[in-house]
Amino acid sequence: MGTAPTACVQQSLRDLDTAYRNFFDGLKGRRPRRGAPRFKSRKDNRQAVRFTANARWKITTGGDLSLPKIGDVRVKWSRALPSAPSSVTVVKDAACRYFASFVVETEPGTLPDSESVVGIDLGLSHFAVLSDGTKIDSPRFLRRAEKKLKREQRRLSCKAKGSNNRGKARLKAARAHARVADARREFHHQLSTRIIRDNQAIALEDLAVKGLARTAKVGRGFHRIGRFEPTSQVCSQCGVKDGPKPLHVRVWTCGACGAVLDRDINAAVNVAKAAGLAVSACGAQVRPVLVPAQRSEAGTHRDGQPTVAGIPGL
Numbered sequence: 001m002g003t004a005p006t007a008c009v010q011q012s013l014r015d016l017d018t019a020y021r022n023f024f025d026g027l028k029g030r031r032p033r034r035g036a037p038r039f040k041s042r043k044d045n046r047q048a049v050r051f052t053a054n055a056r057w058k059i060t061t062g063g064d065l066s067l068p069k070i071g072d073v074r075v076k077w078s079r080a081l082p083s084a085p086s087s088v089t090v091v092k093d094a095a096c097r098y099f100a101s102f103v104v105e106t107e108p109g110t111l112p113d114s115e116s117v118v119g120i121d122l123g124l125s126h127f128a129v130l131s132d133g134t135k136i137d138s139p140r141f142l143r144r145a146e147k148k149l150k151r152e153q154r155r156l157s158c159k160a161k162g163s164n165n166r167g168k169a170r171l172k173a174a175r176a177h178a179r180v181a182d183a184r185r186e187f188h189h190q191l192s193t194r195i196i197r198d199n200q201a202i203a204l205e206d207l208a209v210k211g212l213a214r215t216a217k218v219g220r221g222f223h224r225i226g227r228f229e230p231t232s233q234v235c236s237q238c239g240v241k242d243g244p245k246p247l248h249v250r251v252w253t254c255g256a257c258g259a260v261l262d263r264d265i266n267a268a269v270n271v272a273k274a275a276g277l278a279v280s281a282c283g284a285q286v287r288p289v290l291v292p293a294q295r296s297e298a299g300t301h302r303d304g305q306p307t308v309a310g311i312p313g314l
């Protein structure tokens with residue numbers, strides 16, 4: 001291998017400087033606290049290089065990516081760039097796949113107004129249940145990918161450390177892992193896009209807000225309710241609280257008003273109602289989400305991807 005392009009090395013130093021600045025500002029309480037920069041190794045599973053404007057990279061007329069000292073690289077575009085990019089980061093992930101990620105500036109869009117409001121319950125029996133009665137399961141392609149990942153991880157665990165076979169098994173497991181992560185991200189993205197498009201206001205329990213955080217940016221109301229709201233104990237029709245029910249009870253009849261209640265849908269309706277309260281009266285367990293609060297959450301999340309993640313059992 002030859003030497004790296006000058007501009008990239010300089011950029012690495014500038015990035016390191018920014019990282020240290022952010023780290024020390026965090027210690028002084030001037031911004032959210034974060035960890036110190038870590039050393040990178042050429043043996044790391046993930047490798048990345050960033051080309052900024054002065055690194056003389058460009059997109060050719062043929063749609064290839066032309067990089068200094070590397071030359072033209074064929075790109076399979078996932079979407080058209082909305083404006084001229086200011087920098088590009090080329091990443092090689094643990095599954096040995098290469099990605100080019102561009103920085104572009106765009107105006108935040110606004111969606112047309114919608115009449116409906118939705119509450120979402122993320123239970124154990126379904127991926128999500130909406131207050132309008134829709135029950136959403138995780139798709140088969142995701143379940144199949146998860147199964148394959150488990151198999152590859154089992155195979156990896158019985159290979160001797162440092163052996164060639166372990167190296168091969170590691171790559172296979174990494175590929176399976178990447179496929180699961182992609183499938184899940186894709187599914188979350190489709191689902192949250194649909195929910196945001198169809199509803200003017202969205203409410204869900206506190207523990208699952210990440211994926212819908214972008215709601216606030218497209219002209220939608222977004223509410224979350226506290227975790228301790230007993231959404232499964234209260235009748236969504238008359239409001240009577242008739243106590244906890246064991247998990248195997250999926251449907252019951254309200255002792256007070258006689259309504260037949262589906263456990264998940266009832267919970268989703270209660271989530272919507274709890275958030276509705278936040279608009280008129282103010283309750284301690286009901287509060288709207290402030291958008292800046294998402295920053296720290298994104299920082300603590302494993303891969304920084306905005307997804308409906310962090311739900312127990314997923």
Ligand SMILES: [Zn+2]
Binds near residue numbers: 235255
């Ligand atoms: Zn009732």
